[in-house]
Amino acid sequence: MSKAQASRAGGRLRIGVLASGRGSNLQAIIDAIEAGTLRAKIEVVISNKGEAPALERARKHGLTDVYLDPRPYATRSDNKEESRQAYDRAILDVLRKHDVELVALAGYMRIVTPVLIQAYPHRILNIHPSLLPAFPGLEVQKKALDWGVKVSGCTVHFVTEGVDDGPIIMQAAVSVLEGDTPDTLAARILEQEHKIYPRAIQLYAEGRLRVEGRRVIVTGASETGAGAIVAPG
Numbered sequence: 530m531s532k533a534q535a536s537r538a539g540g541r542l543r544i545g546v547l548a549s550g551r552g553s554n555l556q557a558i559i560d561a562i563e564a565g566t567l568r569a570k571i572e573v574v575i576s577n578k579g580e581a582p583a584l585e586r587a588r589k590h591g592l593t594d595v596y597l598d599p600r601p602y603a604t605r606s607d608n609k610e611e612s613r614q615a616y617d618r619a620i621l622d623v624l625r626k627h628d629v630e631l632v633a634l635a636g637y638m639r640i641v642t643p644v645l646i647q648a649y650p651h652r653i654l655n656i657h658p659s660l661l662p663a664f665p666g667l668e669v670q671k672k673a674l675d676w677g678v679k680v681s682g683c684t685v686h687f688v689t690e691g692v693d694d695g696p697i698i699m700q701a702a703v704s705v706l707e708g709d710t711p712d713t714l715a716a717r718i719l720e721q722e723h724k725i726y727p728r729a730i731q732l733y734a735e736g737r738l739r740v741e742g743r744r745v746i747v748t749g750a751s752e753t754g755a756g757a758i759v760a761p762g
């Protein structure tokens with residue numbers, strides 16, 4: 530049995546959270562752990578922004594927080610990919626130092642390079658505020674409203690080398706209402722994010738996620754409804 534499996538079987542999944550901002554998804558993960566619905570332990574919270582409220586939330590809960598300034602990793606040649614990779618090597622050092630098994634991106638506003646993805650294959654999760662594959666990238670609620678979609682939502686997926694492109698683990702839907710603005714829609718979606726992200730991590734912790742091509746098979750999902758959650762409203 531590998532160390533990761535042993536840890537999943539006996540103890541708590543060791544997770545590292547990468548966050549750049551407000552940190553409400555980090556908070557949802559912390560709350561689920563404290564409530565006992567998520568059997569995991571946050572070993573470290575890392576941010577590329579020194580002022581990120583996410584770091585403050587981590588400290589408040591006695592978690593290890595690390596601010597890693599990307600600026601010193603910018604190469605002289607101004608090669609963005611090289612700089613990103615150099616930065617990700619530093620992130621990787623921190624994750625390894627804390628023996629992290631699963632990485633959760635929670636509002637992490639940087640492109641993750643192959644350096645991290647290859648070190649943590651199918652062991653990095655992200656939460657995105659749309660029903661992927663619709664509306665990857667930024668300003669997604671505005672895009673959803675501009676398209677006139679009637680349903681939007683959020684997606685937890687594995688991180689691969691394409692942006693917001695990896696195999697989908699769990700989604701929740703919300704109705705788009707007359708008069709919605711990007712902010713009101715974002716707020717309604719965020720409520721669902723806070724529900725599905727800890728649940729998806731718990732499925733991983735239970736060893737119930739299997740990736741087959743683009744698809745994620747959730748063991749036991751048919752009996753428990755643990756896969757996609759549809760929550761229009």
Ligand code: GRF
Pocket residue numbers: 548550551552553554555635636637656657658683719722
């Ligand atoms: C969330 O909407 C998440 O889906 C997106 O960035 C936002 C982060 O919010 N990736 P928070 O920092 O978790 O409050």
